[in-house]
Amino acid sequence: MDLEYGERYEAFRREVRTFLDEHKQDAPPAGLSGGARKQLIRWLGLQIEHGVWARTIPQEYGGYGAEPDLLETVIMDEEFNRAGLQRGMNAQGPSMLVPTLLEHGTEEQKQRWVGPTMRGEVIWCQGYSEPGSGSDLASLQTSAHEDGDDFVINGQKIWTSTADKADMIFVLVRTEPDAKKHVGISYVLLPMNTPGIEIQPLRTMSGDLGDNSFNQVFFTDVRTPQTNIVGKRGEGWKIANTTLKHERNTLNSNAEGTLLRLIKLMKQETVNGVPAIASPVYRDRLMRLQGRVLAMKYHGMRILTSSLKRESAGVAGLIVKLQNCQLHFDISALAIDVMGELGVLYDHTKYERDEAYWQTHSIFSLGLIIGGGTAQIQKNIIAERGLGLPREPKPATR
Numbered sequence: 361m362d363l364e365y366g367e368r369y370e371a372f373r374r375e376v377r378t379f380l381d382e383h384k385q386d387a388p389p390a391g392l393s394g395g396a397r398k399q400l401i402r403w404l405g406l407q408i409e410h411g412v413w414a415r416t417i418p419q420e421y422g423g424y425g426a427e428p429d430l431l432e433t434v435i436m437d438e439e440f441n442r443a444g445l446q447r448g449m450n451a452q453g454p455s456m457l458v459p460t461l462l463e464h465g466t467e468e469q470k471q472r473w474v475g476p477t478m479r480g481e482v483i484w485c486q487g488y489s490e491p492g493s494g495s496d497l498a499s500l501q502t503s504a505h506e507d508g509d510d511f512v513i514n515g516q517k518i519w520t521s522t523a524d525k526a527d528m529i530f531v532l533v534r535t536e537p538d539a540k541k542h543v544g545i546s547y548v549l550l551p552m553n554t555p556g557i558e559i560q561p562l563r564t565m566s567g568d569l570g571d572n573s574f575n576q577v578f579f580t581d582v583r584t585p586q587t588n589i590v591g592k593r594g595e596g597w598k599i600a601n602t603t604l605k606h607e608r609n610t611l612n613s614n615a616e617g618t619l620l621r622l623i624k625l626m627k628q629e630t631v632n633g634v635p636a637i638a639s640p641v642y643r644d645r646l647m648r649l650q651g652r653v654l655a656m657k658y659h660g661m662r663i664l665t666s667s668l669k670r671e672s673a674g675v676a677g678l679i680v681k682l683q684n685c686q687l688h689f690d691i692s693a694l695a696i697d698v699m700g701e702l703g704v705l706y707d708h709t710k711y712e713r714d715e716a717y718w719q720t721h722s723i724f725s726l727g728l729i730i731g732g733g734t735a736q737i738q739k740n741i742i743a744e745r746g747l748g749l750p751r752e753p754k755p756a757t758r
Contacts, residue, residue, distance in 0.1 A: 380443045386399075386402065388403050404449060412440075413449075428668050430665055446617075449480055451484070451522070454477055463602055464599050484529065486521070504535050510585055511583070516576065517577040524559050524573060524575055526552050529552055529577070530547065536593075545594070545600070548584060554583070555582070557577065558580070562575055562576060609663060615652075616654075642698060656687060662676060675745075675746030678746045685728040689725035695718040699713055704719075706719040
C-alpha cells in the first residue's frame, strides 16, 4: 500500500506553503470591526487569487474555478494549520449560505451574493431559532404576509450569532399559516438595515459581547421583496435542511489546528521546570485526543468523498456535530489543566495566557454542545434518522 501523495500533490503543497510563507503577515487580527474588516477582505481576496479559498466555486460567481480534489483540500487545511492560520473565513455566509445558494438559488442570487460573501464584503447571520422554537425548529412562528410584491415580516429570532455585525440575514418565516408546520415555511434573504429590524445583544456565560456575540432580533412590519425567497415559496424547510447539513459539516473543521496549538502550549508550560508534555499523565491524555482528531480528520475526508460523488453521507454525516463539539471541549479542558492555576484566568488579567484563548474556546465549545441542536437531540437524530430505530414515545395525554 502506497500512502504517499505523489509528486503532483507535493508540488501543490510546496505552492501553498510558499504562499503562506510570503503572505503570512497579511493575515488580519481577529474581529469584524474597523480596520480588521478591511484587512480581512484583502486577505480573503488574496487567498482566492492564489486558489486556496473558494477554490472550487466557479469563476463566474467570484471563485477560483478549480475542479474539486479531495487531496488538495486536505493539503490546504494541513498547511494552514501548520502556519497557525485560518483558511478562508469560518462564518455563516461562506460555510452555510453559499453552498445553499449554489444548490437552490437563482442565477441572479448566485451572481449577486456568492462572490461578495466569499470575499468577506458581505457578512451574514442566520435567523432560525425562536424563543419557543429551538429544538423543534419547524414550529417557528415568525410570519410573513403578502402586501403587493412584498412580504411584511413580524416576529422574533434568538441566539442570532453576529447579528450586530451582519449586513444580511437568511431567515425562516412562515408564509402559509394554515399549512402543516413543516410546510409553508419560506427561506428569505434580508438586509439587516431594513426598517423595523431591532437587535438586542444577549450576554453569554463568558460575559462576552464581542464579535461572536449572540443576539435577539425583532421584526416589526419589515418589508422585503418576494423575489428575495431562495427556492420556492413554502419549501423553505427543504432549503433550511440543506443549510443545516452544511452547518454540521463545518463543525468537523480544524480540530487538527487546535491540537497543534495545544501541543505548542504543552511544550511551553512547565511544572518545576519540566515541560507539561513530558508528564506521562498529560501525554497519555494528549495521545488519546490525537487519535480522536485523526479519526475526525479522516471521517471528514470520507464525507467530502461522498459529496464529490454527489452521494449522501448517510449516518456518517449525522455524527459530526456530536463528536467534534465534544472533541474541541476536551482539547480545551486539557489545555486549561496544563496551565494549572493560571488556567482559570481571563479578562486581561496579568498572568493570563494567549489572551485567554483556551478559556474562551472552552466556553464556546460547551455552548456548541448545547446550541444548534443539543447533544441529546443529536443522539436522537442519529438513532432515528441514521439507524432507523423507533422514535421515542411521546407522553400520553388525556
